[in-house]
Amino acid sequence: MKLPIVCPSCESALQVSQMKCNNCETIVSGNYELPLYLQLTREEQEFILSFFLSSGSIKEMAKQAGNSYPTMRNKMDDLIEKIKNLK
Template sequence: MKLPIVCPSCENTLQVSQMKCNDCQTEINGNYNLPLFFKLNREEQDFILDFFLSSGSIKEMAKQAGNSYPTMRNKMDDLIEKINQLKNV
């Protein structure tokens, strides 16, 4: 199941407010921001994971996806730009 990150009513970013241990039932309440990685959509998260699993080789990612290197490089640049924007929010 995908963790929801956007409010279905108003589309603002959701925050974590409670966590619970299933073993001992300890509950932690507060107002916590989601980690940056979880603010990315599933496709962007998969892209980062694929990059990691290809040992950081955009060339290898392009080969596996059947895309050109420039196409994958552009996707990487777009993702870098989005992450930089999210960091500054």
């Protein structure tokens, strides 16, 4: 199941309010922001994972995806800008 990151009603960012240990039933409650990585879309998360698994080679990512290097570089630049704005 995909972790929701935006409210289905108003599209505001969701925050974590409770986590539970399935082993001992301990419950931790509060109001916590999602980690930066989880604030990204699934596609953006997959892009980062692909970058990591290709040893940081945008050229290799482009080859695997069947895209040009400039296309992948632009996607990378857009994602970098988004992450800077989330921080």
